[in-house]
Amino acid sequence: MRFQQIDQFAAELKADTRASVYQSTKTTHEKRTKLLFDQFTDPNRLREIAGEIKQHAIENLDTYLPQVEAKLQAAGAQVHWASTAESACETVLRIMRARGATKMVKAKTMVSEEIELAHFLEKHGCEALETDLGEFIIQIDHDHPSHIVRPIIHKNRREIAQSFEREGLGAYNDDPGTITRRARHFLRHKYLAADVGLTGANFVSAESGRMVIVTNEGNSRFCLAATKCHIALIGIEKIVPRDRDLGLLLNLLGRSGTAQDLTVYTEFIGGPKSAAQPDGPEEMHVIFVDNGRTEVLASDCRDILRCIRCGACLNVCPVYRQASGHAYRSVYPGPVGAVLSPLLAGEKFPSLADLPKASSLCGACHEVCPVNIPIPDLLLRLRNKAKEEGVPSPGTPPMGAWALLATQPTVWKASLFGGKLMNHLPTKMIPVPALQAWADKRELPRWRGGEFRKWMKERKSRAGL
Amino acid sequence: MSTEREAIFSRIRGALAPLHERAPLPQYDAEISVMRGMIAGRDLAELLAERMKRVGSIALTDVAALVAHLREGKWLRGYVDPALWPGLAPHFGADFTVEQTFDRTRVDDYAFGITRASGAIAESGTIILNDATTSRRLGSLAPWVHVAVVERATIFSDVTQAVAALGDDRNVVWCTGPSKTADVEGILIEGVHGPGVQIALIV
Numbered sequence: 081m082r083f084q085q086i087d088q089f090a091a092e093l094k095a096d097t098r099a100s101v102y103q104s105t106k107t108t109h110e111k112r113t114k115l116l117f118d119q120f121t122d123p124n125r126l127r128e129i130a131g132e133i134k135q136h137a138i139e140n141l142d143t144y145l146p147q148v149e150a151k152l153q154a155a156g157a158q159v160h161w162a163s164t165a166e167s168a169c170e171t172v173l174r175i176m177r178a179r180g181a182t183k184m185v186k187a188k189t190m191v192s193e194e195i196e197l198a199h200f201l202e203k204h205g206c207e208a209l210e211t212d213l214g215e216f217i218i219q220i221d222h223d224h225p226s227h228i229v230r231p232i233i234h235k236n237r238r239e240i241a242q243s244f245e246r247e248g249l250g251a252y253n254d255d256p257g258t259i260t261r262r263a264r265h266f267l268r269h270k271y272l273a274a275d276v277g278l279t280g281a282n283f284v285s286a287e288s289g290r291m292v293i294v295t296n297e298g299n300s301r302f303c304l305a306a307t308k309c310h311i312a313l314i315g316i317e318k319i320v321p322r323d324r325d326l327g328l329l330l331n332l333l334g335r336s337g338t339a340q341d342l343t344v345y346t347e348f349i350g351g352p353k354s355a356a357q358p359d360g361p362e363e364m365h366v367i368f369v370d371n372g373r374t375e376v377l378a379s380d381c382r383d384i385l386r387c388i389r390c391g392a393c394l395n396v397c398p399v400y401r402q403a404s405g406h407a408y409r410s411v412y413p414g415p416v417g418a419v420l421s422p423l424l425a426g427e428k429f430p431s432l433a434d435l436p437k438a439s440s441l442c443g444a445c446h447e448v449c450p451v452n453i454p455i456p457d458l459l460l461r462l463r464n465k466a467k468e469e470g471v472p473s474p475g476t477p478p479m480g481a482w483a484l485l486a487t488q489p490t491v492w493k494a495s496l497f498g499g500k501l502m503n504h505l506p507t508k509m510i511p512v513p514a515l516q517a518w519a520d521k522r523e524l525p526r527w528r529g530g531e532f533r534k535w536m537k538e539r540k541s542r543a544g545l
Numbered sequence: 546m547s548t549e550r551e552a553i554f555s556r557i558r559g560a561l562a563p564l565h566e567r568a569p570l571p572q573y574d575a576e577i578s579v580m581r582g583m584i585a586g587r588d589l590a591e592l593l594a595e596r597m598k599r600v601g602s603i604a605l606t607d608v609a610a611l612v613a614h615l616r617e618g619k620w621l622r623g624y625v626d627p628a629l630w631p632g633l634a635p636h637f638g639a640d641f642t643v644e645q646t647f648d649r650t651r652v653d654d655y656a657f658g659i660t661r662a663s664g665a666i667a668e669s670g671t672i673i674l675n676d677a678t679t680s681r682r683l684g685s686l687a688p689w690v691h692v693a694v695v696e697r698a699t700i701f702s703d704v705t706q707a708v709a710a711l712g713d714d715r716n717v718v719w720c721t722g723p724s725k726t727a728d729v730e731g732i733l734i735e736g737v738h739g740p741g742v743q744i745a746l747i748v
């Protein structure tokens with residue numbers, strides 16, 4: 081029997097990876113809940129309002145994006161637009177070439193993963209170095225992130241120590257403090273030697289044109305203190321209407337993602353550095369990226385564009401905890417990825433159509449989402465889309481026989497009698513492999529089919545009906 | 546390039562056209578995300594110190610304590626904002642080497658950096674830096690220890706208030722604790738790219 085791809089990945093996951101993913105997601109989730117409910121009287125109301133703010137913003141992008149563009153230009157930044165991943169990559173390369181730049185330091189941005197920017201730049205003779213510790217390790221290992229906030233949640237310290245040794249970053253040492261110190265030393269000289277600093281943005285305020293970048297490590301601060309040119313790569317859905325909305329969203333983002341009141345560094349960037357400041361970019365470019373987002377906006381799943389990439393839905397998801405991130409085979413794993421990835425895949429939708437099915441629809445993701453996205457509803461819509469487009473669904477038990485049973489009373493009665501035979505048959509003979517595997521370790525309950533009809537008949541005759 | 550812009554906007558308009566009505570912008574009282582119960586009736590400098598401790602930062606109120614702290618950590622060489630140095634110099638002993646310019650070719654020489662903060666947020670234990678008050682971005686970032694000089698009158702009670710007062714500086718940075726990571730097996734390590742020790746000198 082063939083499995084869906086995500087099930088196959090989950091089945092092959094190493095036991096210690098599964099254990100560490102499970103443990104750390106569970107801890108973060110529990111801390112998050114405690115923090116929100118200890119500190120606020122009505123955290124659910126906050127989530128609802130945050131959701132309404134973001135929904136309003138994405139349904140009014142036609143108004144807000146030009147506002148942001150005008151504000152940024154007035155502050156001295158150059159604004160670019162990119163429809164596709166290729167055009168976003170080429171825009172970055174063009175900016176670098178125009179400056180004669182070959183060295184870039186990158187802060188963590190999901191959009192750059194989406195468009196595979198680092199790879200593209202390297203192919204064109206530029207260095208594009210990841211500076212977030214987790215992303216740096218992913219880069220030297222030619223691996224992929226498995227969590228949107230904690231990219232190396234699937235790796236242990238011994239693997240990391242081996243990679244550092246291999247890359248010439250000191251003799252084998254798996255103490256996390258030493259690993260961090262070595263990366264600190266190596267990367268700070270890279271920032272200082274780089275021409276361009278690339279960041280994403282968590283929010284952009286339409287009111288002031290100011291973007292917000294949050295990090296814990298301070299790598300984006302270093303990018304914006306050491307280099308002379310700042311490129312910000314931003315998905316068009318990152319807009320919020322007003323500055324005051326930033327307060328509410330920031331209060332939710334850190335608590336939801338990493339159980340912090342605020343992430344360590346919250347940067348509000350409104351343009352290139354001021355004239356009196358000796359450090360930082362004199363030149364600033366903002367690239368607004370579509371790459372499939374307008375298609376999502378046109379679909380009945382547009383609510384997913386509210387997502388602020390906090391990672392809370394990954395941490396709480398029973399499927400993510402068992403399968404880990406690589407099982408989702410895309411940049412965005414977990415519940416958010418199960419909705420977003422197949423949609424952003426465009427024509428390749430069928431290749432990721434199994435993701436929306438890998439959910440028990442338990443609703444935990446919706447309950448924790450700081451912008452209140454009804455993820456289970458969206459998963460159902462995508463299942464429907466897959467069905468309508470005739471995408472095959474391996475591993476699903478054939479339902480034709482069931483339909484026959486349930487619509488033909490004689491067949492139904494005959495099968496009830498057949499069920500009684502089950503009490504006497506060894507479970508090994510059940511012709512369904514999944515059931516066999518299940519029954520291998522369990523006793524089947526005794527067959528009680530047909531009892532209801534018998535009971536009903538007796539009840540009627542007792543009552544003289 | 547402008548054609549790409551047009552293409553994106555035409556797709557956005559196309560996507561939004563079928564909506565009968567668009568989601569309204571919610572009006573809400575910003576107070577809902579303020580931890581008022583914790584703030585009410587508190588001295589803001591005291592609360593700031595308390596909340597800074599919670600996120601792993603240190604709050605001090607006199608220069609002598611700061612000097613003792615630096616000496617104890619053997620952080621004897623550093624960068625100080627030239628505007629602050631005249632006030633601080635009398636407290637620093639001859640065992641310190643202080644530079645009032647920051648040489649980016651020798652970033653590792655500076656064990657500490659002392660710069661001015663533009664404010665702080667008591668509720669979250671946050672120090673606020675911006676381009677107008679920070680003499681050098683690198684001086685507040687690259688050294689292992691960062692000391693931000695915070696004036697009492699500039700302490701905001703909460704995040705919401707601080708957002709409302711962002712002003713027009715193009716680079717405002719909120720620092721809530723020392724630089725940290727939990728990337729390796731979820732173990733918390735301080736001092737990744739930025740300061741491993743974050744101090745506020747409240748004056």
Ligand code: SF4
Nearest residue numbers: 387388390391393449
């Ligand atoms: S969907 Fe919601 S919970 Fe999941 S990452 Fe996005 S904002 Fe966070």
